[in-house]
Amino acid sequence: MVKRLLYIFVCFWAAAVLSGCMKFETNIENLIKAPRLTAEQTDIHEALQKAIGISDIDFKYPKSGKYRSAFVMYDIDCDDVEEALVFYSDPHEESDNVRISLLDYTGNTWRPVFDISGPATEIDTVEFCKFTPDKGAYIVIGWSVASSRENMVVVYSYENERLNSVYSDGYRVMLIEDIDHDELDEMILLGRTRAVKAGTARLVADDDGTIKTIDSSSVNYYFDDYKKVSFGRVYGDAVGIFADGSTDDGMLVSDVFVLGPDSIDSLMVLYDYEPLTLRSSQYCSDINEDGIIDIPMQQSLYGYEEGLAEENVYMTSYYNFNESGDLIRTYASIINEQAGYMLKMPDSWEEIDNITVTKVNGEWIYSVYIPETDSFEEVLRILAHNVKDPFDKLEYENYFEIASRGPFKYYAALPKEKEADGYSLEAEMVDEMFNFI
Ligand SMILES: [Ca+2]
Ligand SMILES: [Ca+2]
Numbered sequence: 001m002v003k004r005l006l007y008i009f010v011c012f013w014a015a016a017v018l019s020g021c022m023k024f025e026t027n028i029e030n031l032i033k034a035p036r037l038t039a040e041q042t043d044i045h046e047a048l049q050k051a052i053g054i055s056d057i058d059f060k061y062p063k064s065g066k067y068r069s070a071f072v073m074y075d076i077d078c079d080d081v082e083e084a085l086v087f088y089s090d091p092h093e094e095s096d097n098v099r100i101s102l103l104d105y106t107g108n109t110w111r112p113v114f115d116i117s118g119p120a121t122e123i124d125t126v127e128f129c130k131f132t133p134d135k136g137a138y139i140v141i142g143w144s145v146a147s148s149r150e151n152m153v154v155v156y157s158y159e160n161e162r163l164n165s166v167y168s169d170g171y172r173v174m175l176i177e178d179i180d181h182d183e184l185d186e187m188i189l190l191g192r193t194r195a196v197k198a199g200t201a202r203l204v205a206d207d208d209g210t211i212k213t214i215d216s217s218s219v220n221y222y223f224d225d226y227k228k229v230s231f232g233r234v235y236g237d238a239v240g241i242f243a244d245g246s247t248d249d250g251m252l253v254s255d256v257f258v259l260g261p262d263s264i265d266s267l268m269v270l271y272d273y274e275p276l277t278l279r280s281s282q283y284c285s286d287i288n289e290d291g292i293i294d295i296p297m298q299q300s301l302y303g304y305e306e307g308l309a310e311e312n313v314y315m316t317s318y319y320n321f322n323e324s325g326d327l328i329r330t331y332a333s334i335i336n337e338q339a340g341y342m343l344k345m346p347d348s349w350e351e352i353d354n355i356t357v358t359k360v361n362g363e364w365i366y367s368v369y370i371p372e373t374d375s376f377e378e379v380l381r382i383l384a385h386n387v388k389d390p391f392d393k394l395e396y397e398n399y400f401e402i403a404s405r406g407p408f409k410y411y412a413a414l415p416k417e418k419e420a421d422g423y424s425l426e427a428e429m430v431d432e433m434f435n436f437i
């Protein structure tokens with residue numbers, strides 16, 4: 001490692017000397033972070049240097065998103081020639097805040113057009129947005145604010161050779177989508193406010209030439225932080241935002257916001273944010289591959305304690321909202337996290353809330369409760385066997401192998417006498433039900 005660092009250091013030093021730049025950079029981290037400039041970047045750098053009159057600017061790199069360079073090229077004013085944005089800070093200035101310089105390419109040379117200071121010392125992300133039909137792109141910069149859990153987004157317009165801040169707000173998660181397919185972008189911000197524990201979800205778009213918050217909705221108040229946020233179909237043609245968050249005590253919870261051209265509405269609020277979606281694992285995803293994103297929920301199996309406890313076994317179900325805001329179950333499974341598999345409940349089983357699991361010597365025995373006889377009837381057992389451990393072939397005579405992964409072989413067994421009417425399984429069905437997690 002030391003050798004490699006030294007090599008990078010020497011290369012950089014040599015490059016600095018050869019380019020006539022004699023400033024001796026001693027911060028190894030900066031050396032590694034700073035890639036060598038391309039010829040175009042060098043031209044831009046030189047033009048910028050000349051304009052601001054200093055030679056030792058520090059480049060700033062956006063931390064996330066598509067544009068992670070201190071030099072971002074984009075045709076902002078739609079004249080078919082790319083402008084350059086340079087992010088830097090001036091070591092001679094009191095403020096460490098990042099400055100943005102916009103340079104235009106005219107007559108084969110780079111010309112600094114406008115230079116503006118940002119509100120923070122780091123950039124989270126950079127995006128370009130088409131908010132209005134008659135103007136060029138807006139520059140969207142997410143600023144990382146060191147003293148705050150929230151980032152700050154600032155939208156800049158570029159008009160008459162000036163960058164103007166036209167909108168700003170706090171956010172934790174920012175998404176830019178054309179939600180209504182009119183070829184203009186909308187921005188969705190998810191965040192927290194200091195005033196209330198719950199966050200807000202906001203829809204930001206152009207309203208007659210002004211970029212503004214069109215609508216907002218509160219966020220499920222069980223949220224402490226966001227874990228995964230995605231845009232997708234909610235039902236029919238309706239689209240929305242699926243947000244998975246973590247709670248204070250590390251559980252997962254979800255909220256779903258249905259989006260219209262002028263509206264953002266939490267659907268979980270219809271359930272008064274009941275802890276319906278509180279669970280130990282699983283994110284929103286299109287688990288049954290029908291194009292609509294499914295929301296996971298967990299309920300204790302029959303005979304287990306209610307709520308979340310370590311020894312509990314759950315039915316992990318996935319739900320969709322319909323147009324009236326009702327939740328419809330689209331998929332149900334039992335997850336054995338320790339053994340690393342998920343067992344999908346077959347569609348042929350009419351009632352699945354009467355399925356339960358008994359754990360016997362590391363084996364999971366799946367049974368169905370039959371109310372008429374007030375008894376449990378076994379339907380399937382699954383054994384995850386580590387091949388390093390002894391295996392008594394006689395004891396497991398009627399077991400058949402269904403899968404293997406790493407040192408584990410997975411065996412299933414079906415009861416010889418099938419007592420549970422409507423719940424009997426065949427080996428091929430077990431194969432379809434079994435999935436690794
Ligand atoms: Ca241009
Ligand atoms: Ca749109």
Ligand SMILES: [Ca+2]
Pocket residue numbers: 285286287288289290291292293294330
């Ligand atoms: Ca789905």
